Amino acid sequence: MTFTTLDLEGTYISDQNAQHLANALKENKTLTTLNLFANQIGPLGAQYLANALQDNKTLTTLTLRYNRIGPLGAQYLAIALQENKTLTTLNLFNNQIGLQGTQHLASALQENKTLTRLNLGGNQIGDQEAQHLANALQENKTLVILELKYNEIGPEGAQHLSNALKQNKTLTTLYLGSNQIGPEGMQYLATALKENNTLTTLNLSGNQISPEGAQHLASALQENKLKSIQMTMIKV
Known part of the structure; x- marks a missing residue:
């Protein structure tokens, strides 16, 4: 039997256990x-x-959601992303990566040619971090x-991301739910939507955009072809 998926959710895996898994990944040719x-x-x-990711040639999805990698761990993964040619999905939700971690990952994204989905939710990302991601x-x-x-992410961060959306031609889905973009940030995003032709899904749930932002x-939306906009629990 050939294993392609390994689910170790909530199994108290420590750094030492991760080392054993990493050693296996360097040799494994089937796990995706x-x-x-x-x-x-x-x-x-x-x-x-x-x-391990710098050697592995088969893994496409890695979920590290709700761990403790911090900014230093994010830096290590960013280095790997500059070398790895197979990983397409990386989930780092709630890992406290902060400014330094975000900056390293953003730098890696400028060189990486394979990653298609990145989850950085719940990582204390503010306006400055958003600027690095926008770049x-x-x-x-x-x-x-x-x-x-x-x-x-506040209005300033929304402005940085909006400027990026005016130039980016590949991003189709952007989740910004439960941030602090406000009506000013919504205005920046609205301006970008008038120019962007690739984004199809935008999540703004839980942002205080006010009637002005709406x-x-x-x-x-009268000019954009956005297919899905999620605004559940949005405060206007």
Whole structure:
């Protein structure tokens, strides 16, 4: 029997356990999906896994949601992304990567040619971090889905992302739910939507956009071909 998927969600995997998994990944030729959701992997464990990704040629999906990799762990993974040619989905939701971690991952996105989905939700990402990601989006040609829910992105961060959307030609889905973009941020996004022709799904749930922001959005939708906009629990 050939294993292609390994699900180790919530199994108390530590850095030492991650090292054993990483050693296996360096030799394995069949595994495509590895789920390490809700474990105890820190920066050291992330380093082991990142080293393995530089050698592995088959893994396409890695989920590290709800671990403890921090900014240093994100840096190790960013280095791996510059070398890896097979990983298409990386989920780092709730890993406290902060400014430094986001900056390293953004730099990697400017060089990576295979990643299509990146989840950075719940990582204390604010306006400055959003700027680094926006810069990456202006260069990246492969990312299709970017998830930034449950962060701290305000109007300034929304402006940076909006500027990127005016140039990016590949991103189809952007999750910005539960941030702090407000009516001013919504105005920036609305302006971008009038020019962007590739984004098909935009999630703005839980943002206080006010009637003014909703008006800007409505105006943009008259010109944009956006197929899905999710505004559940949005405060106007």
